[in-house]
Amino acid sequence: MKKNKELTPVKAALIYSIALVLVVFYELPRVLSWVEETRWKLASCEMFESIGPNQLPVSKAAGASDNTDPARSESREAEAEGMDAEKAAVSGPGSTENSPQAAPAGPNASGPMESPAVPSVPQAEKSETTAPEAQKPKFKPHKVLLVGDSMIAEGFGPALQRRLRKQASLEIVRKGQYSTGLVHQEDFNWASVLKEFIQEHKPDLIVIQMGANDSIDILDGSGKRLYCGNDPWRVVYASRVRDFLKVASEQKIMSFWVGLPIMGSEKYCSKIRVINSIVEQECAKLSGCVYLDSWAALADSQGKYTAFTKGPDGKQTRIRAKDNVHLTEAGGAILTDYFLRAASGQVDLCAGAETGSAGSAQ
């Protein structure tokens, strides 16, 4: 009798395995998304390798992306050669062929060329109204909601919150959620969560940064795998970005989507460029949504990825986390400066007048 109750190694392994199978079966979507993330991490292991000189100035790098017309890429390279490296770097993903900003004639496209410090503010449809609007008094928000993934939870999000809250008239609410995005929506659906946040906090301005976890395949409703970056993937991802942005747009709340900055791995960079360009296009389609390209904000003077910058005291400061994706607080402060300068044409955040002490990566 006692023998039956004894837990042998085989029984123990059996219990453990049955329990594991039950959990996996019950939490299948969660487990699948975890498997996908792990697969992605293993596949992009180079993300953790030493920083290579592979981060081209964006206009050139875009030419190297998988679906770019070589002829157009050549002409872009020729254009890039005509300007100095800094200017080329700041043009960002806005200069990709998918971008509504590709035409250099647009007022926003010329902006960065004149002033490398200000990123492009692409609004294809809205660009016509930009000039008259500049005469009007700028929109002065009272409550700002910062939303996004880990890029808002750490680095940029807290740095922006710290800067904005220096303005007594501004109320800031920050909601950054780790390991979330628009690809895996089983656990965390950003569109419905944003709706709840808006109902609860009633912001009049939303700042978004998201997409760092989205460079993975999408499994559609039928279980079909849509490979990251392919056309079907782009269509589905664009619709999710649209659904998310519509939540704010339909309630006439102005939103800024701060594009993701340059990353440390070339493979990851190319996927992030795709994500940035999709977001940029979707922002351009909706009123009140502004895409701010921050690709070059944390790049070095050559437009390449850098994890360090020299502070005003001449000391090296780490601006990127060791994963070569996230920002440190110093990096967040640089991106905050960048954002405030870029947004100052559209909104009166006052805080833009103050520049951070972290300096610039360039």
Added chain:
Amino acid sequence: MFAVVWLNWALRGKRTAYRVFLLAANLFFYATQRTGILLLPLAVGMSNYVFALLVSRAKGDSLRRVWLCVDIVLNLGFLAFFKYFEFLYHCLDSVLVPFGLDLPPPFIELYFPIGISFFTFQGISYCIDVYRDPKCLVKNPVDVLLFVSFFPTILAGPIMRAGQFVPQIDKPDYDSRSFQDSFALILIGLFKKLAISSYISEHIVRDVFQVPAAYSSITVLLGVYAYAIQIYCDFSGYSDIATGIAQLLGFRLPLNFRMPYGVSNVQEFWRHWHISLSTWLRDYLFIPLGGSRKGKFRKYLNLMATMVIGGLWHGPNSRFLLWGALHGIALSLTHAVNDIRKTQSAPGRDTKTAAGSSSSIRAHVLKAGAWFFTFNLVSFLWIFFQAEDSSRAMEIVRAIFALNAKGMGFESGVLAAVAAGLMIQFAGPRALELFSKTQQRMPVAIQAALIALLCILIMRLGPSGVPPFIYFQF
């Protein structure tokens, strides 16, 4: 997992096959972090095996000491290269700046090998043990590799000693009760990590430590207490899971936490918190420095040095230095008070003889006061450990004492999580025993279903994005 546990027990007792299997399992597990870095625990293991062998065979104490020093320098070299390279590079940069020399940014971004601080310390302890007692020598190099790379502990401890681990490799028997306990330990560890640590991190700690001035004073204070609970649940949760997995494989690990927030002075705290590190520091740093054998002043100095080095073990950062130094001061003061008490109490005088009902109440009140003071002191010192830098730490302190009622508040769930985290250290061992006894009476299928149900409940309690274990960064 079934395959690993089953193979483990199928091969146990088969000397060579079992060692090959366990080493393969360890290396496979570490390779999932990153394949290239696999060589590091192997290099640490092999170098410690070779130098321990040289130490044991050397003729003359000076030569033994030389080999020991080489071993320690090599291990610390591994640690310094991967953990302190950036810091040393920036130090060099700071030195050169006044001379007009400008270093470029660090040319390589070194991957941080998770667990390096733990397995290098294990390696050092093995070689010192052999130096102190040559009988501790492990003859089979694979056993040293298994000791250094044992997969349940390689990422964040507990820090083992070779003398504890190696004899267990050849132990063929299993313990039925140990299996039951392992399930309970894994579940408690998951509960601590997902339902308490991750929840607290997401709902209060991260925000309060990033932008303290945005919150009311009471929220910041709660955030500080919450961090004390978070780091306990996070680290002890990992230790529970590691211990549970090791027990499934038939290995007993040293206890790493024993109700650390139930103690009434800082000296006691360090006997109950991260026990495997504090005993390591005691045995391989405090005692070689002279311990308490060279007078009281030297003892306090040794305590300070040990705590400062213990702080810097977490990383080359001023916040860890400050945290270690503050704990060193607190520890030295506690020792000093105890020393004064000892000298004041006359020999042979029994203080308990006067114990009446009133003095018993007084003793309880004093004990409660001491507990309250210690818990608050330890929680306060965690501010310096977790805050981005010392100016942020001071910002947090100012936000608490500003007595500001206006800022943002906290969710009621946070209070419940903090209370649960505080209570689990007392209730955990009882819950473990109750769970094991209940499980024993059930058939296999029901046991599996109960474990699965609890697992799902725990996963539901946690947030959707679970941050990594805090001690993985050290």
